[in-house]
Amino acid sequence: MPLVRENILQMAGYVPGEQPGDSSVIKLNTNENPYPPSPRVLEAVQRITAEQLRRYPSPDARTFREAAAQVHGISPDMILCTNGGDELLALVFRACVGDGDHVAFLEPSYSLYPVLAAMQDAEKVILPYRINGTHWEFPPEIFKLAAKLLLIVNPNAPSGTLAELPTLDRIIASFPGVVLLDEAYVDFAPASALPLVREHGNVILLRSMSKGYGLAGMRFGYGIAQPSLLAQLHKVRDSYPCDALAIAAATAAITDQAYAAGTWEKIKHQRAHVSAALRSMGFTLPDSYSNFVLAQVPAPVNAGELYQRLKAANILVRYFNLPGLTDKLRITVGTAEQNTALLTALKTLTTAA
Amino acid sequence: MPLVRENILQMAGYVPGEQPGDSSVIKLNTNENPYPPSPRVLEAVQRITAEQLRRYPSPDARTFREAAAQVHGISPDMILCTNGGDELLALVFRACVGDGDHVAFLEPSYSLYPVLAAMQDAEKVILPYRINGTHWEFPPEIFKLAAKLLLIVNPNAPSGTLAELPTLDRIIASFPGVVLLDEAYVDFAPASALPLVREHGNVILLRSMSKGYGLAGMRFGYGIAQPSLLAQLHKVRDSYPCDALAIAAATAAITDQAYAAGTWEKIKHQRAHVSAALRSMGFTLPDSYSNFVLAQVPAPVNAGELYQRLKAANILVRYFNLPGLTDKLRITVGTAEQNTALLTALKTLTTAA
Numbered sequence: 001m002p003l004v005r006e007n008i009l010q011m012a013g014y015v016p017g018e019q020p021g022d023s024s025v026i027k028l029n030t031n032e033n034p035y036p037p038s039p040r041v042l043e044a045v046q047r048i049t050a051e052q053l054r055r056y057p058s059p060d061a062r063t064f065r066e067a068a069a070q071v072h073g074i075s076p077d078m079i080l081c082t083n084g085g086d087e088l089l090a091l092v093f094r095a096c097v098g099d100g101d102h103v104a105f106l107e108p109s110y111s112l113y114p115v116l117a118a119m120q121d122a123e124k125v126i127l128p129y130r131i132n133g134t135h136w137e138f139p140p141e142i143f144k145l146a147a148k149l150l151l152i153v154n155p156n157a158p159s160g161t162l163a164e165l166p167t168l169d170r171i172i173a174s175f176p177g178v179v180l181l182d183e184a185y186v187d188f189a190p191a192s193a194l195p196l197v198r199e200h201g202n203v204i205l206l207r208s209m210s211k212g213y214g215l216a217g218m219r220f221g222y223g224i225a226q227p228s229l230l231a232q233l234h235k236v237r238d239s240y241p242c243d244a245l246a247i248a249a250a251t252a253a254i255t256d257q258a259y260a261a262g263t264w265e266k267i268k269h270q271r272a273h274v275s276a277a278l279r280s281m282g283f284t285l286p287d288s289y290s291n292f293v294l295a296q297v298p299a300p301v302n303a304g305e306l307y308q309r310l311k312a313a314n315i316l317v318r319y320f321n322l323p324g325l326t327d328k329l330r331i332t333v334g335t336a337e338q339n340t341a342l343l344t345a346l347k348t349l350t351t352a353a
Numbered sequence: 354m355p356l357v358r359e360n361i362l363q364m365a366g367y368v369p370g371e372q373p374g375d376s377s378v379i380k381l382n383t384n385e386n387p388y389p390p391s392p393r394v395l396e397a398v399q400r401i402t403a404e405q406l407r408r409y410p411s412p413d414a415r416t417f418r419e420a421a422a423q424v425h426g427i428s429p430d431m432i433l434c435t436n437g438g439d440e441l442l443a444l445v446f447r448a449c450v451g452d453g454d455h456v457a458f459l460e461p462s463y464s465l466y467p468v469l470a471a472m473q474d475a476e477k478v479i480l481p482y483r484i485n486g487t488h489w490e491f492p493p494e495i496f497k498l499a500a501k502l503l504l505i506v507n508p509n510a511p512s513g514t515l516a517e518l519p520t521l522d523r524i525i526a527s528f529p530g531v532v533l534l535d536e537a538y539v540d541f542a543p544a545s546a547l548p549l550v551r552e553h554g555n556v557i558l559l560r561s562m563s564k565g566y567g568l569a570g571m572r573f574g575y576g577i578a579q580p581s582l583l584a585q586l587h588k589v590r591d592s593y594p595c596d597a598l599a600i601a602a603a604t605a606a607i608t609d610q611a612y613a614a615g616t617w618e619k620i621k622h623q624r625a626h627v628s629a630a631l632r633s634m635g636f637t638l639p640d641s642y643s644n645f646v647l648a649q650v651p652a653p654v655n656a657g658e659l660y661q662r663l664k665a666a667n668i669l670v671r672y673f674n675l676p677g678l679t680d681k682l683r684i685t686v687g688t689a690e691q692n693t694a695l696l697t698a699l700k701t702l703t704t705a706a
Contacts, residue, residue: 003531003555004448004585005501013588019409027408036403045406045598048398050389053570053602055380056372056563083436083572086591094472095357099452112592119447119589148358178356202356210409217406217597219436232357235366236472238439239465244570245398245598249406 011118014111017318026341028332029316030216031157031185031292035266035335037214037249038259044252048245057244064242064251068222071254072194077227080234081250083241085184085208085221089116092149092204092223094236096178097122102147106138108324109153110182122148129159131324134286136161143174150175153182155189158320158330160288168193172200178229179203184221185290187212187264188271194224201226204233211291213253213260220250267291271333277343281350292332294325301350303327313345364471367464370671379694381685382669383569384510384538384645388619388688390567390602391612397605401598410597417595417604421575424607425547430580433587434603436594438537438561438574442469445502445557445576447589449531450475455500459491461677462506463535475501482512484677487639489514496527503528506535508542511673511683513641521546525553531582532556537574538643540565540617541624547577554579557586564644566606566613573603620644624686630696634703645685647678654703656680666698 002009017030061081069076082088093116097103104125105113117124125147130137136159142150150171155162172179183205186192196203204225210216220242223230242250253260275293278285282298297303307319307329318330331342355362370383414434422429435441446469450456457478458466470477478500483490489512495503503524508515525532536558539545549556557578563569573595576583595603606613628646631638635651650656660672660682671683686692 001529003582005451005454007451008448008585008588011588013590014592016409016412016592019412023404030409032408036407041406042401042403045401046399048395050395050567051376053394053398054389054567055385056369056383056569057572059369059372083440083596084591084593086593087436090591094447095361098358098360098474101358115588121451176354214403214407216409219410219593219596229356232361235361235364235468237366238437238443239367239369240437240439240572243436243572243596243599245602246596249598 005121007118007121011115014115018316020316024314026315026334026338028334028338028342029318031211031332032216033211033214033263033267033291034333034338035214035263037253038256040252040256040259041215041249044248045245048248052244057240057242057247059240061242061247064222064247064254067251067255071257072224074194074224078197078224078230080223080225080230080237081242082221082223082237084210084219085182085206086112087241088206088221088223089180089182091233091236092178092180093117093120095233096149103149103151104145104147105151106153106156108158108320108322109151110157111320111322113151134284136286138163138167138171142171145175148177149180150177151180151182153184154193155185155289157185157290158292158318158325159286159294160290160292161286162189162289165191165193165196169196169199172196172203175202177202180206182206184208185211187260188267188291189289197224197226201228204229209250209253212264213250214263215249215253218246218249220246267333270336270339274331274333274339274343278346281346292330294328294330296328298350303329306349309349310345313349315342315345358474360471360474364468367468371669373669377667379668379687379691381687381691381695382671384564384685385569386564386567386616386620386644387686387691388567388616390606391609393605393609393612394568394602397601398598401601405597410593410595410600412593414595414600417575417600417607420604420608424610425577427547427577431550431577431583433576433578433583433590434595435574435576435590437563437572438535438559439465440594441559441574441576442533442535444586444589445531445533446470446473448586449502456502456504457498457500458504459506459509461511461673461675462504463510464673464675466504487637489639491516491520491524495524498528501530502533503530504533504535506537507546508538508642510538510643511645511671511678512639512647513643513645514639515542515642518544518546518549522549522552525549525556528555530555533559535559537561538564540613541620541644542642550577550579554581557582562603562606565617566603567616568602568606571599571602573599620686623689623692627684627686627692627696631699634699645683647681647683649681651703656682659702662702663698666702668695668698
């Protein structure tokens, strides 16, 4: 008898982007914020006492939920905190999707979704994006789905494209199960789907402190949904998903909105610059509403080779060997200096190739 | 259509012990170490840089695994780190137990196990402890089980009793699935089952930094098993289960063995003192090999009422309204001062009642 379930034995795990130990690498592969978190975060970390380390933390990250509720203009009981946004995804899969149930998601999108579906031994309903030049559109079947769970990243990863609220509203209204709107990158976009949570009991927003608030090292995410849906998710969560230091750091970060918004403006400015420069070099890319761009490499350059050559030049970007992505690179928008180094290297490498 | 699975809808979530905000409470209800973590932990926390917060942490907590491997005399690839020991339990359930599969555990034991079984829609095989006075023994059917997963807490919670290695060896050798030995409290016991991991490919030890190392606030646990079994668990784990600060804190804590062992000695000394004092007041309790005692309240005192009265006196202990436990209190061994306060209060309350 195998020691694990057949579906686990058959599946491959998710492979995250590389996290090199070498800090001299120009790291544009996993969409971290290129700017450090608010100085208030380090102050909060320094204030931690031995007594806070010794005792169990707040089971529901109360201080963070109160701070975030104020920022979003909602009640704290509409917020559920998790050990990174990925843990929220795992909770939603566990609560909503059983053996043989259907789970729907777009492709290309977050490549963790099929892995989570395989863990639950669920049936995947793959919705291919309609890609017309640099225009990414939902396929029409998204408005008449039968499934337990539908996942939409908005702005999407890895394309950076954005769906409009009225479209999302129609999808949520017509869908019989839970819709998870993954807003990990929403801080770099013009609008959130937050208003839809008030109207629909079957939607949950995913938020992350990793990108917008420069806290990828702390693992802190949260969900926003109506309390009746969160009550079910509470049953499948860990007793203490967030540790005392993560709660303190995330609370300090979300409270300093002015600092975070300053980093978003700088990133959006650099995004426009990098996008224009890439286009002038022959790359094709949709307008990005995120902190990365998905750039199609100009023929005859091979995207996989270009990734390797950038890596040899100490610049890490992301290459996905997945349907629809093999001719593209996903590049995180870095600081002005990092972006200049990237663009200089690309100019040399694409001309040489 | 309900938004969540039928088994989730039907189940109740796990209810952890209270975590009062008021720091004047004498907190003997969730088995924290009464002593702060090693001073090296706070030093490590203070040394954290903004850059470490900004970047994703090590996906596999490499520095901790190397330090723990040295302490245990094993190879780092036999260690898997998780966001608290509870996350390891969730991983093992997800990997080993599907819809309708059988999962076996003792009763009374850790009351999270039936909750995790319900999440997986699994069939519970409940093994009642044979309790003879203060002697707790495994039922004979434990040696001839058919199930996918068997969970044994050793030393057991909430009894504090200990099973011997030859007994565990026989159980593991005869069991067809995975045996999880939950050693969350092993630092207060004379021996670990670590030698059994070398001999058996179907066993995984659970370790926690919460109790022995005074780091309940940080959420850090780990599993020890042969690499072939861990390879399967890696598929169902989060990409970055442990944050940068938790890795730094846990590494500092496990490296300072002399400090941790000093707290274990003090706790064992106090455990003997508290046990003797409780017995002299008419409580009945098995010898504990853990950092708590399970005390049967002398008739005609009602355990639930005594719990409430202690709470009114600002002392929190744990009362479980569960089969076999309604006449007992589980009391964490505290500092000498805390234990004196507890014993003084109990003397008054049991005499008054």
